Amino acid sequence: MTTTISLDGKAAIVTGAGNGIGRATAKALAAAGAKVCVSDTIAEDGARTVAEITEAGGSAIFMLADVANEDQVKAVVAATVAAFGGVDILINNAGIGGGQKRIHEVETADFARVLDVNLLGTFFMTKYTIPHFLKSGGGSIVNIASTYGLIGAPKAPAYCATKGGIINLTRQLAVDYGPDNIRVNAICPGYIDTSLGRRGPTLSESEFTAATARREKAAAMQPLGRQAQPVEVGNVAVFLSSPGASFMTGSIVTVDGGCVTTFNYGEASN
Numbered sequence: 713m714t715t716t717i718s719l720d721g722k723a724a725i726v727t728g729a730g731n732g733i734g735r736a737t738a739k740a741l742a743a744a745g746a747k748v749c750v751s752d753t754i755a756e757d758g759a760r761t762v763a764e765i766t767e768a769g770g771s772a773i774f775m776l777a778d779v780a781n782e783d784q785v786k787a788v789v790a791a792t793v794a795a796f797g798g799v800d801i802l803i804n805n806a807g808i809g810g811g812q813k814r815i816h817e818v819e820t821a822d823f824a825r826v827l828d829v830n831l832l833g834t835f836f837m838t839k840y841t842i843p844h845f846l847k848s849g850g851g852s853i854v855n856i857a858s859t860y861g862l863i864g865a866p867k868a869p870a871y872c873a874t875k876g877g878i879i880n881l882t883r884q885l886a887v888d889y890g891p892d893n894i895r896v897n898a899i900c901p902g903y904i905d906t907s908l909g910r911r912g913p914t915l916s917e918s919e920f921t922a923a924t925a926r927r928e929k930a931a932a933m934q935p936l937g938r939q940a941q942p943v944e945v946g947n948v949a950v951f952l953s954s955p956g957a958s959f960m961t962g963s964i965v966t967v968d969g970g971c972v973t974t975f976n977y978g979e980a981s982n
């Protein structure tokens with residue numbers, strides 16, 4: 713899939729760009745002409761994204777950083793400005809799931825880590841990028857939330873809480889920074905075929921197979937009847953970052969194959 717949107721001359725930061733949605737978004741932004749700072753906690757994955765962008769004729773740098781670490785976030789923003797002369801686009805994509813447990817079974821440290829990565833990480837990246845937007849006269853932020861921020865989903869208390877938080881933070885930032893020509897929007901992906909989507913690399917082979925099968929079955933019941941490829945989210949992030957979306961701010965955009973527009977009616981639909 714390709715895009716015809718031009719982001720020539722723009723500089724972007726994508727967090728969690730070593731894999732999945734972040735990687736696809738970084739590549740889609742670069743294909744549209746943006747120079748991209750690929751940031752991730754896994755150096756080899758980030759380096760692979762950078763190599764794929766440069767091999768395709770694009771421009772990218774890698775910064776090793778945990779979004780929950782304030783000093784590392786500052787370094788990501790500084791390196792982007794040093795390499796590209798500024799920053800115009802921020803994609804707050806890095807996020808973790810936090811395991812499948814009901815809240816009374818969740819360890820406090822595990823809940824806190826999801827808050828740190830998903831919410832505090834979004835705060836840090838936004839806090840240190842916005843001064844550059846203010847200096848240059850505008851910018852765009854796309855927060856990658858989730859359909860799980862719109863509904864209550866089973867056994868995902870920290871994830872649902874943080875994604876709901878990101879959604880309303882998006883609206884709040886749109887209010888504060890609209891007058892500064894800074895647009896802030898969020899995407900709520902549904903079932904996307906990534907390692908996080910398949911519940912992460914920590915599963916055993918059999919758990920992974922079972923989780924993948926459950927997920928494919930659930931996706932098959934949604935209106936579009938399948939999981940998406942990460943680039944199908946990346947393309948929407950590119951559009952929201954582009955002049956084509958110039959009157960969009962505070963928008964919460966579902967990219968979910970129709971998932972939250974309905975529920976599965978099962979036999980009742982016959």
Ligand SMILES: NC(=O)c1ccc[n+]([C@@H]2O[C@H](COP(=O)([O-])OP(=O)(O)OC[C@H]3O[C@@H](n4cnc5c(N)ncnc54)[C@H](O)[C@@H]3O)[C@@H](O)[C@H]2O)c1
Pocket residue numbers: 727728729730731732733734751752753754757777778779780805806807808829833856857858859900901902903904905906907908909910
């Ligand atoms: N896959 C889905 O079905 C789905 C659905 C809804 C929302 N999302 C959201 O999309 C985003 C990307 O998810 P994905 O499915 O591509 O996941 P993924 O696990 O495939 O990729 C996530 C990337 O983020 C990096 N990362 C993790 N913690 C980080 C940290 N603290 N700092 C910086 N980088 C970090 C990982 O190393 C990895 O490269 C997440 O915010 C996730 O919640 C995914």
